Amino acid sequence: MSELKEKLKAQIIEQLNLENLTPADIKNDMPLFGEELGLDSIDALEFIVLLEQNYGLKITNPSEGKDIFFSVDSLAAFIEKNIV
Amino acid sequence: MKVVATCSLFPEEIVLNGKKIESIPSNEVDWKKWVYSSLNIEYPKFHKMDSLAKLAFLGISVLEKEIDFSTYKDEEVGLIFANKYSSYYSDNKHFINYTQKNMVSPSDFVYTLPNILTGEIAIFKKWYGDNVFFILKKFDIEFFIEQAEFMFSKSIKACLCGWIESNENSEQAYLFLIENKEGIVLKDEILEELIIDKIN
Numbered sequence: 001m002s003e004l005k006e007k008l009k010a011q012i013i014e015q016l017n018l019e020n021l022t023p024a025d026i027k028n029d030m031p032l033f034g035e036e037l038g039l040d041s042i043d044a045l046e047f048i049v050l051l052e053q054n055y056g057l058k059i060t061n062p063s064e065g066k067d068i069f070f071s072v073d074s075l076a077a078f079i080e081k082n083i084v
Numbered sequence: 085m086k087v088v089a090t091c092s093l094f095p096e097e098i099v100l101n102g103k104k105i106e107s108i109p110s111n112e113v114d115w116k117k118w119v120y121s122s123l124n125i126e127y128p129k130f131h132k133m134d135s136l137a138k139l140a141f142l143g144i145s146v147l148e149k150e151i152d153f154s155t156y157k158d159e160e161v162g163l164i165f166a167n168k169y170s171s172y173y174s175d176n177k178h179f180i181n182y183t184q185k186n187m188v189s190p191s192d193f194v195y196t197l198p199n200i201l202t203g204e205i206a207i208f209k210k211w212y213g214d215n216v217f218f219i220l221k222k223f224d225i226e227f228f229i230e231q232a233e234f235m236f237s238k239s240i241k242a243c244l245c246g247w248i249e250s251n252e253n254s255e256q257a258y259l260f261l262i263e264n265k266e267g268i269v270l271k272d273e274i275l276e277e278l279i280i281d282k283i284n
Contacts, residue, residue, distance in 0.1 A: 016132070016191075017131045017132045017191070018128065018131070019117075019128075019131040020126075020128045020131065021128075038128060038129070042132075042190050042191050042194055043191075045190035045191075046189070046190055046191055049187075049188065049189065049190065053187065
């Protein structure tokens with residue numbers, strides 16, 4: 001699980017062009033859409049693409065997104081639960 | 085009208101009010117990122133912008149070395165930007181990703197309109213004045229003057245104008261700030277030497 005989380009952090013930085021950050025700056029339980037990372041609605045769409053392209057996972061119910069994309073912890077939990 | 089300040093950005097150099105202020109290392113892979121770093125700005129959104137928006141952002145940041153934009157109220161600055169090739173570079177990038185790589189990037193797609201750059205500037209500076217982006221066959225100072233006159237007839241006190249181009253062959257940004265002051269002919273200004281000769 002911790003390996004997945006580190007991989008996710010690197011993928012988030014690359015996919016979202018967060019060039020000012022390193023994986024160490026993203027804490028596992030840090031709210032991804034809080035003030036610290038400054039992500040916006042376009043970034044939320046990028047998360048959907050990231051999940052689909054890298055893990056083959058689709059968000060079928062958009063209202064789930066808020067919980068799934070809350071933090072690296074929640075993202076990793078969603079992937080672990082749904083990946084075949 | 086009076087030209088208050090001008091600047092130009094090329095992959096080789098930055099010029100402010102006719103004077104070269106930076107020479108960009110020729111071996112620099114990402115010259116815009118180099119300029120961003122050299123300006124000591126903290127605006128992480130810069131890294132997400134397309135090339136057109138980055139050039140406009142950097143141009144304003146260079147002009148801020150000479151101009152204190154805080155002297156204008158948020159609704160007093162108008163934006164008049166133009167280029168020849170619209171957002172072709174970003175359009176093509178999105179098209180290739182979509183059709184050949186079966187990849188869609190929302191952050192690429194959002195830049196498939198050139199006027200996004202004026203929105204980025206407005207967000208960055210928190211300006212609420214009018215903003216327009218035109219596609220022109222070539223740089224036309226008379227056109228910019230017409231548009232500025234129109235804006236000055238409203239509540240706008242200063243117009244930030246720019247010709248921003250980014251494609252596979254060329255990247256360039258020319259910005260100039262004009263104020264509604266009488267007695268000075270715009271075309272006699274440094275603008276003509278700096279901009280018109282180089283663009284056309």
